Amino acid sequence: MNGASREALAVARESLDALTDNTSADAAKLADELASVTALLDREVSLRRVLTDPAQSGEAKAELAGRLLRGQVGGESVDLVSGMVRSRWSRSRDLVDAAEELAAVADLTAAQKAGALDDVEDELFRFGRIADSNPRLRAALTDKSATAAAKGELVRSLLGGRAHPVTERLVVRLVTAPRGRSLEQGLQSLSKLAAARRDRMVAVVTSAVPLTDQQKQRLGAVLAKLYGHAMHLNLDVDPEVLGGLSVRVGDEIIDGTVADRLGEASRRMAG
Incomplete structure (x- = not known):
């Protein structure tokens, strides 16, 4: 707008x-x-x-x-x-x-x-990751020939009793009435709105192994200082990054992974 x-x-x-x-x-x-x-x-x-x-x-x-x-x-x-x-x-x-x-x-x-905003933020992020890693599920959720009722029931079967009711309602609305958005775009928009409730930005952090609580606190403090905003961390684990961290804040990517550095070295050698 x-x-x-x-x-x-x-x-x-x-x-x-x-x-x-x-x-x-x-x-x-x-x-x-x-x-x-x-x-x-x-x-x-x-x-x-x-x-x-x-x-x-x-x-x-x-x-x-x-x-x-x-x-x-x-x-x-x-x-x-x-x-x-x-x-x-x-x-x-x-x-x-x-x-x-x-x-x-x-x-x-x-x-x-209800004191559950952090849970909802994390659940929206996790749902997106699950859908992204499961092509059959994503296809079912975005199938234009499927009825809204069928897609809503699929979400309820996946999230009912496993996620906060707010998460379930938000995802059901998104998949039953996407209004031209992709599933990824819709979930990203919801995550931004959730972060804005606390005047926070969202950082998607990918690491080879799970971060400790101390590492998460330290990273959150560094990013908050860098961007001048409180930062909510959406954490993802991907063994393929080999080591280090990849951080995405909005359209900006800070990549310090071993895989990225190896790729850059390969490109330089090939050049």
Whole structure:
């Protein structure tokens, strides 16, 4: 998003945060209802165009959203969506993306309130690694000919009772309604949102052997100092790196593995 849509999303995020800061607010219920709104707006192209039409007044659009949603979702969700359509959006599609992001943030807030945000972050990362290493599973989760119900049931059979309910809900939504994203892109976006709940960046760390707690603490401190942000470490073990560490933060890769150094030496010799 950019321009007006980015500003509108920021306002919507502030409204959601203010609402979920209230201990009586049910963040998980909000997440489910916002996911329903996302599905409606994604399906009804003409509706989202009307709700983002700059020629219409914000109040008129908010009134329309209220009439459509009242009785379908709770009053808090109606208020959130009404506030969103009062804002100006650069593209109608951005309104759908924003509703989807708010649904994920609400679920992550529920995890944070339960003291389980770290678990959810780690489980999202692990699920991605499992899917990446299992072509048959990944194919089943991304099969366009499979029904959403079948893919959702597959995720529930894999994660039910083994992962936090928030992790399960987030992954089910992703595989049943990817909205043009790959599985990897969707999981990465969710990981970034989870890290943002603590104002942290995410570093994917690959090592030949598991790191000790002391090594993890030291690496986290070094990366936090380097990037000026608290850092969440997603740890992966790959014997093929031989030794050292590979660290990826966003699009930047810091590779200090033996395999990388051997590859570089080979390239120099070949040159």
